[in-house]
Amino acid sequence: MKKVLTICVLVVLLSALMVHAIPLQQAYTEAQPGAGYDKMIVLDPAETYTGGLEFDDESICIISCGALIDLQGDRIIANDNGYLDICGVALTNSDSAAIKVNTAGQGWIDHCTFAGNYDGVHFWIGTNLTMTSNIFSYSERWGVWTDESTSRFLAYNNAYSNLGGHYKEWCAG
Known part of the structure; x- marks a missing residue:
């Protein structure tokens, strides 16, 4: 009887320690339109979300009050004409830029908090991006990496302990 009780207690304790993770792609698939966006993804701050997301020609909003997105080597990519608003999340564990915004x-x-990624944010030629009140830390390379031909507004951001530097602008020639 004592062994059975011990095993039951161990099973309960181990199950309580297991982290339940939800794929970010699943949250995207289940999201509905809202507030003028094609997809309004509301993340529960009590949950951990895993993996990345890539989209074209859509307007996406990802919003939370502290949800963790463990990218597991992936990234969030807004491709050509993609529109991404993201607020209140922590992004970690990307083997490239945690968020990449491509042409247009x-x-x-x-x-948002970016910690432990290769790059925090990378936005490229012809993009238009506003970044306010974010933290970029412990990137293997850059906190923020941009091209000279982008339209950008950055305010009230903080960057520290990024090995390559905090802000990088690539200039042709």
């Missing part, structure tokens, strides 16, 4: 992409990154 646009959006707003607000009150």
Whole structure:
């Protein structure tokens, strides 16, 4: 009887320690339109989300009050004409830029924490991006990496302990 009780207690304790993770792609698939966006993804701060997301020609909003997105070597990519607003999340564990905004992409990154990624944010030629009140830390390379031909507004951001530097602008020639 004592062994059975001990085993039951161990099973309960181990199950309580297991982290339940939800794929970010699943949250995207289940999201509905809202507030003028094609997809309004509301993340529960009590949950951990895993993996990345890539989209074209859509307007996406990812919003939370502290949800963790463990990218597991992946990234969030807004491709050509993609629009991404993201607020209140922590992004970690990307083997590239945690958020990448490609040609003609646009959006707003607000009150997010980027920690332990290769790059925090990378936005490229012809993009239009606003970044306010974010933290970029412990990147293997850059906190923020941009091209000279982008339209950008950065305010109230903080960057530290990024091995390559905090802010990088690539200039042709």
